[in-house]
Amino acid sequence: MARAPLGRQQLLDAARAELVAANGVVDLNALKRRSGLSTGALYHHFGSKAVLLVAIYEEFHAGLVAAIADDTIADEHGWGPRERARTRNFVAYHFADPLAELLLGRISTEPEVAEVEAATLARIIESAGRNIRSGQESGELDPSIDPELAGACVMGALRHGIAEQLRRHPRPAVEDATEALWRFIAAAVGVEAVASAISPASTPAP
The missing domain is CATH 1.10.357.10 (Tetracycline Repressor, domain 2)
Structure with missing residues (x-):
């Protein structure tokens, strides 16, 4: 499959890792730390945490x-x-x-x-x-x-x-x-x- 744009893919990869580490929970602060991106990047690429989960x-x-x-x-x-x-x-x-x-x-x-x-x-x-x-x-x-x-x-x-x-x-x-x-x-x-x-x-x- 084609890879998503870098910032978007960073968030997807970080969210996947965070879901596994936190047993199905994605905390925005933890996601920021893991991805190295801001909350603004999340809203830019996905609009909400729910849409990020849908993308995963x-x-x-x-x-x-x-x-x-x-x-x-x-x-x-x-x-x-x-x-x-x-x-x-x-x-x-x-x-x-x-x-x-x-x-x-x-x-x-x-x-x-x-x-x-x-x-x-x-x-x-x-x-x-x-x-x-x-x-x-x-x-x-x-x-x-x-x-x-x-x-x-x-x-x-x-x-x-x-x-x-x-x-x-x-x-x-x-x-x-x-x-x-x-x-x-x-x-x-x-x-x-x-x-x-x-x-x-x-x-x-x-």
């Missing part, structure tokens, strides 16, 4: 979309292997970002972030429905499944499932977390989980 969430989501895009799983053939590979990329992306647990929990309760998150989830669910429908059209998924409903259920469970995995101590390995989530997804859409499993070596990292 949007940056996180853009990275997630890139990590699970079709071109990251282009070498996999068949709906099951492709979607298991996508699930692994989804898990690996969340496990690699120290902000993921906060963004799925405490920060998402901020009204401005929650509004953006709701719109983002709606787009993800719509995409999941199309993906399930494509599997039905190719004859790989049960045609009697309601693709939109299944997409909503799968994505809701996947979001809460990854949040649960992130909270665990010790945190499970990426492959173990992937397998646990994939077995649920496969069962939900009628795919044989074992038959569609792939080896870690054949899965591209996000």
Whole structure:
């Protein structure tokens, strides 16, 4: 992704670090110290702290979309292997970002972030429905499944499932977390989980 203008990116990077250090809280004085910029810079680039938090969430989501895009799983053939590979990329992306647990929990309760998150989830669910429908059209998924409903259920469970995995101590390995989530997804859409499993070596990292 293209980098934001320097002052703006400094604030984004500093706010991310501060959120992690302060368990989901951004204090303006701490942000000033960490970024080396004034409060005026914050208002110049974002207008408010809430808009800064929205920008962080949007940056996180853009990275997630890139990590699970079709071109990251282009070498996999068949709906099951492709979607298991996508699930692994989804898990690996969340496990690699120290902000993921906060963004799925405490920060998402901020009204401005929650509004953006709701719109983002709606787009993800719509995409999941199309993906399930494509599997039905190719004859790989049960045609009697309601693709939109299944997409909503799968994505809701996947979001809460990854949040649960992130909270665990010790945190499970990426492959173990992937397998646990994939077995649920496969069962939900009628795919044989074992038959569609792939080896870690054949899965591209996000």
